[in-house]
Amino acid sequence: MRRTPYFWLQLAFTLLVCSFLLVPVFMSIVAGLTENFFVGVKSGFTTRWIGVVWELYAPTIFRSMYIALATLAVTLVVGVPAAYVLAKRPGMATRLIEEFLVLPVAIPGLAIALALIITYGGFRDFRTSWGFILVGHVLYTLPFMVRSVLAVLSSFNFQVLEESAASLGAGFWRRFFGIVLPNARSGIVAGALTVVTLSIGEFNLTWMMHTPETMTLPVGLADSYASMRLEIGSAYTLVFFIMITPLLVALQRYGVQSTRTRKGA
Amino acid sequence: MNGKAGTAIRLVDCAKTFPNGTRALDKTSLEMRGGETIVFLGPSGCGKTTLLRVIAGLESPDEGGRVYFDDEDVTSQPIEHRNVGMVFQSYALFPNMNVGDNIAYGLKVHGVAPDKRARRVDEMLRMMQISELRERRITELSGGQRQRVALARAIAVQPRVLLLDEPLTALDALLRERLRIEIDVLLHSLGITAAYVTHDQGEAMAIGDRIAVMNKGAIVQTGSPREIYYKPASSFVADFIGTMNRVTGTLRGGALELPGGRIDWADQQGSGEMQVLFRPNDARIVEEAGAPLRGVVEQQFFLGDRTRLHVTGVADRTVVVETTEHREFRVGQSIGLRIEPGALLRLRD
Ligand SMILES: Nc1ncnc2c1ncn2[C@@H]1O[C@H](COP(=O)(O)OP(=O)(O)OP(=O)(O)O)[C@@H](O)[C@H]1O
Numbered sequence: 001m002r003r004t005p006y007f008w009l010q011l012a013f014t015l016l017v018c019s020f021l022l023v024p025v026f027m028s029i030v031a032g033l034t035e036n037f038f039v040g041v042k043s044g045f046t047t048r049w050i051g052v053v054w055e056l057y058a059p060t061i062f063r064s065m066y067i068a069l070a071t072l073a074v075t076l077v078v079g080v081p082a083a084y085v086l087a088k089r090p091g092m093a094t095r096l097i098e099e100f101l102v103l104p105v106a107i108p109g110l111a112i113a114l115a116l117i118i119t120y121g122g123f124r125d126f127r128t129s130w131g132f133i134l135v136g137h138v139l140y141t142l143p144f145m146v147r148s149v150l151a152v153l154s155s156f157n158f159q160v161l162e163e164s165a166a167s168l169g170a171g172f173w174r175r176f177f178g179i180v181l182p183n184a185r186s187g188i189v190a191g192a193l194t195v196v197t198l199s200i201g202e203f204n205l206t207w208m209m210h211t212p213e214t215m216t217l218p219v220g221l222a223d224s225y226a227s228m229r230l231e232i233g234s235a236y237t238l239v240f241f242i243m244i245t246p247l248l249v250a251l252q253r254y255g256v257q258s259t260r261t262r263k264g265a
Numbered sequence: 266m267n268g269k270a271g272t273a274i275r276l277v278d279c280a281k282t283f284p285n286g287t288r289a290l291d292k293t294s295l296e297m298r299g300g301e302t303i304v305f306l307g308p309s310g311c312g313k314t315t316l317l318r319v320i321a322g323l324e325s326p327d328e329g330g331r332v333y334f335d336d337e338d339v340t341s342q343p344i345e346h347r348n349v350g351m352v353f354q355s356y357a358l359f360p361n362m363n364v365g366d367n368i369a370y371g372l373k374v375h376g377v378a379p380d381k382r383a384r385r386v387d388e389m390l391r392m393m394q395i396s397e398l399r400e401r402r403i404t405e406l407s408g409g410q411r412q413r414v415a416l417a418r419a420i421a422v423q424p425r426v427l428l429l430d431e432p433l434t435a436l437d438a439l440l441r442e443r444l445r446i447e448i449d450v451l452l453h454s455l456g457i458t459a460a461y462v463t464h465d466q467g468e469a470m471a472i473g474d475r476i477a478v479m480n481k482g483a484i485v486q487t488g489s490p491r492e493i494y495y496k497p498a499s500s501f502v503a504d505f506i507g508t509m510n511r512v513t514g515t516l517r518g519g520a521l522e523l524p525g526g527r528i529d530w531a532d533q534q535g536s537g538e539m540q541v542l543f544r545p546n547d548a549r550i551v552e553e554a555g556a557p558l559r560g561v562v563e564q565q566f567f568l569g570d571r572t573r574l575h576v577t578g579v580a581d582r583t584v585v586v587e588t589t590e591h592r593e594f595r596v597g598q599s600i601g602l603r604i605e606p607g608a609l610l611r612l613r614d
């Protein structure tokens with residue numbers, strides 16, 4: 001196959017764009033691993049900064065993880081049944097609810113956070129607990145779970161599957177857990193990965209809502225950039241990358257699969 | 266799982282109006298004898314599926330309607346307690362299970378012990394001749410194989426009644442023919458009461474002990490396939506099932522006079538103009554000399570097992586005639602026809 005000049009032009013452009021995005025990432029990683037970034041790489045490599053990050057910010061890392069998991073739990077328990085109900089009753093009301101659910105995504109996170117603070121700020125214990133952050137994250141990520149599950153449920157006729165299961169004697173719960181959920185799995189997995197990724201990386205809402213006791217990883221990042229050595233901030237970024245990359249890879253794989261499978265039967 | 270074959274089913278005044286105001290089914294009363302196969306036949310949108318779903322318990326009839334299985338009033342029972350087997354046009358097999366697990370599903374739900382369950386699944390697979398497919402995923406099956414699995418799954422729990430909604434529509438003609446014969450044999454060997462929905466009159470004729478012809482939400486006639494074919498109660502039924510000739514003639518002196526001749530009809534009362542109907546195979550082609558009716562071949566269609574002719578000059582419009590004779594006709598050729606008066610139908614509407 002002969003490549004046209006056009007192909008080479010495209011390739012060059014693609015590589016240029018990629019490097020534009022990747023070089024800063026690379027630089028940041030290097031910065032987190034060098035002894036002294038201003039001196040340069042010749043100052044030598046070290047994992048010292050990662051150790052410092054761990055000392056200073058380990059709680060934010062764990063907090064981000066369990067907030068993400070709690071967010072996931074809530075969105076699963078609320079979002080999956082919600083998607084099921086929405087898929088079962090198509091109509092005006094359903095459309096409206098769907099649109100309504102997307103609102104938190106469209107409104108700036110700061111505004112939502114402010115609204116939450118105005119409303120619940122008075123409840124001191126709640127305001128200062130990580131549960132307050134959790135509410136914000138659930139509000140923000142729930143639509144992603146609902147939409148992901150809804151998309152899969154709309155892609156095959158699950159109602160007729162339920163009807164045939166019912167004709168075989170299966171009651172509601174048995175149908176829901178034995179037929180509906182397993183067949184919506186790809187959407188649930190994709191939704192779950194999205195929720196976890198978004199929650200771990202969420203900054204806007206959390207920055208506004210956090211207290212020193214409820215700082216999460218991204219807020220900690222901002223904090224370190226503002227008040228620490230550049231190397232520490234960069235090492236912190238590295239930690240964040242290590243946490244988020246496996247999630248992104250999984251998201252890519254399952255997300256793509258869920259749009260490809262679910263045909264036939 | 267009280268697998269008693271041959272539950273009688275009775276619908277009393279069952280109507281169905283959907284929340285959006287669509288009246289899919291007018292007040293319908295119907296009796297299905299135990300072990301009988303009844304076919305609901307009618308054009309698209311006439312309410313066949315709705316009627317089937319009322320029997321199944323997937324739709325509840327409007328206020329006042331009642332559904333009985335034998336003497337038991339099941340109107341308020343949801344489908345999962347009615348013990349009905351359902352087979353859908355789309356098969357509705359569970360994609361998250363393999364073939365064996367699909368068939369075993371109902372047995373599992375009914376709490377059948379694993380060893381008994383496995384034996385029953387084996388039996389079903391053998392009966393449907395798909396034993397080698399046991400471990401296959403649903404997505405790895407052909408349409409015909411899927412339909413066999415769907416049937417096996419429905420029958421495995423020994424339902425009181427089997428409900429089939431256009432089970433063969435998605436298959437190609439040859440396979441449809443073969444499965445239709447298999448289903449017919451199966452239903453009768455099981456002795457199960459079955460309701461079968463189709464819009465294909467050939468399928469209805471082949472499978473039904475009785476056919477209920479539906480139109481616009483109502484059953485307009487029930488009867489054996491022969492009755493429906495030769496004694497349609499209305500012109501709708503006559504036209505929906507097979508080809509029907511409709512000609513206008515004048516009754517005079519014990520004979521019906523048509524443009525192409527006359528049909529002796531001594532026992533017919535009255536006189537004057539009237540419309541009569543007859544089936545294409547009720548007009549026999551005879552020697553032209555001395556034939557009671559004469560016409561000219563306008564078109565001929567060789568259908569393999571028979572030849573169909575469009576004949577002009579016999580009546581006020583072209584009539585369709587069918588013959589199993591092997592001879593070939595020419596366009597423009599004159600032919601003689603004889604129609605026995607017994608084959609003539611008069612309809613009120
Ligand atoms: N859930 C529903 N809500 C509102 N109207 C409905 C519903 N289901 C069916 N209908 C309407 O009721 C009428 C009868 O529908 P039904 O599905 O019983 O027809 P059918 O005879 O099975 O047709 P087909 O041969 O096309 O399957 C149609 O006009 C249809 O649009």
Ligand SMILES: [Mg+2]
Pocket residue numbers: 313314315430
């Ligand atoms: Mg239908």
